[in-house]
Amino acid sequence: MELRVLVIDDDTIFNLMADVILRDLGITTQPQCFTSGQEALAYISQHDHADITYLLFLDINMPIMTGWEVLDCLQSMPHHHRIHVVIVTSSINRADQKAARASKFVIDYMIKPLKRDILATLKSHKKIAPFFLANN
Incomplete structure (x- = not known):
């Protein structure tokens, strides 16, 4: 099984910070960063194989295509x-948190800024534990 980590946020500074933190925590040695949902979806479509598992760090407030729209499009992936x-967002809106948790894809909802100690709590999620083990 191949593990791939994608960061999807229109803020390039956030993407750089996420890249460093994800590497430091051993979640991945090579995160793929995208500034739009369309780019990320195109990447996933081109690399959608049964042996690849993805972990996406997704912002919901982006221009052109929101994170909600990205989640909707993921439904059609084979x-x-x-x-x-x-979900990594600046939104503290309870309705956003509730909607995110209702998605079958979302395993956690984090408020920006991304912090090492908060990210470290992801180790307890059974579905993504292999991301921590694979790179250490």
Whole structure:
């Protein structure tokens, strides 16, 4: 099984920070960063194989295509059961949190900024534990 980590956020500074933190925590040695949902979905479509599991760190407030729209599009991916999403957003809106948790893809909802100690709590999620083990 191949593990791939994608960061999807229109803020390039956030993407750089996420890249460093994800590497430091051993979640991945090579995160793929995208500034739009369309780019990320195109990447997943081109690399959608039964042996690849994805962990997406997804912002919901993006121009052109929101994170909600990305989640909707993931439904049509042939191997969508191998895609796990952590919402990373500035939204503290309870309705957003509730909607995110209702998605079958979303395993966690985190408020920006991304912090090492908060990310470390992801180790307890059974679905993504292999991401921590694979790179250590």
